[in-house]
Amino acid sequence: MNEADNQAPGMEYEKELLEQVGQLKDEVEAGDMAAAMRRIADMGEERDQTLYLEVGRLTRSLHEALRNFHIQAGNEHQRQALSRMGDASDRLGYVVELTSKSANRTMDLVEASMPLASQIQQEGAAIRSEWQRLGQRDMKAAEFRQLYSRIQRYLDVTCEDSSQMYENLSEILLAQDYQDLTGQVIQRVTDLVRDVEDNLVKLMVMASDVDRITGTVHETAESSEEKDKEQNSRGEGPQMNADKRDDVVSGQDDVDDLLSSLGF
Amino acid sequence: MKILIVDDFSTMRRIIRNLLRDLGFSNTDEADDGNTALPMLKTGKYDFLVTDWNMPGMTGMELLKTVRADDNLKSLPILMVTAEAKREQIVAAAQAGVNGYVVKPFTAAVLKDKIEKIFERLQ
Secondary structure: OOOHOOHHHHHHHHHHHHHHHHHHHHHHOOOHHHHHHHHHHHHHHHHHHHHHHHHHHHHHHHHHHHHHOOOOOOOHHHHHHHHHHHHHHHHHHHHHHHHHHHHHHHHHHHHHHHHHHHHHHHHHHHHHHHHHHHOOOOOOHHHHHHHHHHHHHHHHHHHHHHHHHHHHHHHHHHHHHHHHHHHHHHHHHHHHHHHHHHHHOOOHHHHHHHHHHHHOOOOOOHHHHHHHHHHHHOOOHHHHHHHHHEOOOOOHHHHHHHHHHHOO | OEEEEEOOHHHHHHHHHHHHHHHHOOOOOEEOHHHHHHHHHHHHOOOEEEEOOOOOOOOHHHHHHHHHHHOOOOOOOEEEEEEEEEHHHHHHHHHOOOOOOEOOOOHHHHHHHHHHHHHHHHH
């Protein structure tokens, strides 16, 4: 769609109409009814012509918009395969898959590390209290020999477990590489959505010219109350820019304040 | 103490399961939406329900209302853990009889605090 196309012939039609009305008035006042009737018929004809032209323009733009999204005529399967929308859904599906895989990998490693950490902690605490007894000379020789080998085992296990934990931590680090990949994918889908919006706005502008010529008025009042109700139960998902909005809480503290103001 | 965790994302169920285990609640089951959760709850095995709001099938809000309308289940303590952050939604959940409301993202400390508060009030 280029700019010239956006200059609607509807405007020209209106100018023409204005002229014709002036002449029509003259003809009626002069009593020339035959000429007046002919002029009215011409005006109708002119309106139809303009309308055809405008609808043609709209259709062409629609085709162009679809071509921009690489949706070619053909069977449904081909259209699906060529559609950038379909591609975008696949890409977002890929983001979900990648983030889920990464989250699970991270949790696997965390769950594997936690028992190691708590083992080091528990045995360390037990040895520390034994060690304090030794410091207070409150230990028999046999107990000391036991403590000695216990410390030996603890050092072995701790060396092994902590290097395992280190390995787990660096794998957790690597599991965050999804951010780069998903970031790129989401960026591309965002660009597509912007493209689609631009094209839809252009189409809407053209369609409004058709509406103007035909005098079509659309029902815009939705049964929004019903919709709201359903939406309310459905949930809306995470809210963006919560700190800039009054109708959204910006964190748990806000939730707690709100609930306690309700008597909770 | 047997707890049912309802969330459509398995990662979130896993996070909550781990946090609950750290709090000493290791007896947990999971469901991925209200439709799966409801028959499980109706067995009467559960003492506590942790649910998300936005799920395909039956939402957490519908589950909350259904549970409160069921004579056998209506006193079940329910904690909602959700990304839904509109004030009117929180008010609606409170009016529907939720016992606690945690917004995502949340911390282990917040979850612990809310669960403890719920039990305190029940005693």
